[in-house]
Amino acid sequence: MSEYHLQTTEFNDEGCLVDALVDIGYDRKNIEVHEEATQLRDYVGRATHYTDKAGDKANIIIRRQHVGYSAANDLGFKRNPDGTMSAFISQYDSGSAHWGVTGDRFLKLKDAYIERKTMKTAAKQGFKFLGKKVVNGKTRLQFLDTRA
């Protein structure tokens, strides 16, 4: 069963999202970024129409053969009018061992995204990056507040 469901996320920066996908192990050349949302395909390559009769379409896509496990469907992120991104995760892929929002993969992506967005925001706001440490799965970033 590969019915797609749209999962809302707090991701609102496409660049940071792509960088975060790379950070968790996806090859940048296998991450498609489309200005115009593009058709998603299921585990055998059929175009899907679960959320939209005109076709399930996303702006950032990892094709099924690159998702990282067998029988995967395309993984997609669609840009919403408010700037946030919704994740297209199929029913099959929404198990916690795959791409379920409470599973390891999604949490790793969320952490990687937050890290990228924090670095970007901090630089913009005048904080100087001092260093990063990872201790027991917890990422610690330090910044020098140079605003005064």
Added chain:
Amino acid sequence: MAKIVTVEIEKGQVSVDLAGYSGKGCHAVQEAFSQAFGGKTLVERRKPEYNKPLKTTNKLTR
């Protein structure tokens, strides 16, 4: 004097150490980082003394 801000990220949760700040400083740092977190997962940590109960001068009398 320049201060150090520590941001910790774990399982989609973020905390910002505001131990070096007080008053408006806390608010300014929070505001500076709120763009990154969407204001939803931010947990601030303050000076430990802020978490202690306030000393009271009232005494119960019989």
